Amino acid sequence: MMSTQPRLVEVRQNVLKQNDLLARDLRRRFREAGVFVVSMVSSPGAGKTALLEKLLTLLGQECCVAALVGDLATDNDARRLARSQAPVKQIVTGTVCHLEATMVESALTGWNLDELDLLFIENVGNLVCPASYDLGEDLRLVLMSVTEGEDKPLKYPTIFNTADVAVITKLDLVTAVEFDLNSARDSIQRVRPGMKVFEVSSKTGEGINELILFLALQSAAPATAGRNAVELG
């Protein structure tokens, strides 16, 4: 390895530590305001925004939802999600391959958290970098689409390990791409035994109600949910 590597690792650890401290503050703020926070990670094009659009529209009829969406460039996603009527802000990261707690904190400026029930945070499309950055969320969803191949969890184990729930997306394409659902489920369980898995199609709506019900139940009892359970346990 290169000679500067240890120093780079050390500096990275400092950045991560600062991020963790800020994420802890954010988590406290969210809890005090009664906001349940769900983050989404996946590779680019796995359908985070399509699923989010569905969730914001459906959940928006029952409670007060909002979203922060991260991208390197463009505010395409925020404009697309605005159709759901929910408040949405775009975080443009430039060349940074993940969201950090400080970006989330800045993006919240001007929003009254007390008015929110649920906040979604859509990370930059990336199966590697977002893994290390706590954003103060209660629950982290990792999405993989049926177009990506069944072994993605085995190839990107860290992001699946840091997530609480897996969502297999674009279920309507299973036949067209000859996706082996059993093999994908097996890959997920091999990387993270016992992981909860949802299988959805944002296009046909299949599986969406199950996911919404799960999120609603989790948000009603956040202290027993995902990342909280880990933190409090």
Next chain:
Amino acid sequence: MMSTQPRLVEVRQNVLKQNDLLARDLRRRFREAGVFVVSMVSSPGAGKTALLEKLLTLLGQECCVAALVGDLATDNDARRLARSQAPVKQIVTGTVCHLEATMVESALTGWNLDELDLLFIENVGNLVCPASYDLGEDLRLVLMSVTEGEDKPLKYPTIFNTADVAVITKLDLVTAVEFDLNSARDSIQRVRPGMKVFEVSSKTGEGINELILFLALQSAAPATAGRNAVELG
């Protein structure tokens, strides 16, 4: 931003500089040995390995081809590509979200470059991190699949800017996913005007011959090709 950010940037620049120096050495070695090197970047699941399998099999009938394939974990891709009969080595990066020149150099150990005509390097599935790392390649292909959405180039401009050629993959799914090819072509040209674009399906074989012909012509005259042209020009 966080207080350690400037120092992190500085250290990163050192790493990048060292990588560039090593990549320059690699490029010289490749040229002296008469090896044309093509790297591939894309998001996870865009079909790099499927395309590579096709290219190795077809090109292997005409010349001596080999491949290095990067992943965070597993040697699934190398095992899959071994079916093509071409020499293939897996580079396992652990938690590193991109290949670096030093990894390529290590992986070449034991191979006689003089016996090779074409070397493919498949990067880790990531649309952000690989952009900054020169691997000594002559030509960098960026793949995007029709399942990913037409605006990916606008959202990940840097990787499209550092690549020489764009390849739209999974063309057989265009109708199933209602992909707008014109809009995708337009996105690519807006980010990188004049970029050469291939449209292929590894499943049906559509467009593969055009890509192979292009690679063969480029490898015959590497001094006028992609990254060389930039370097020499």
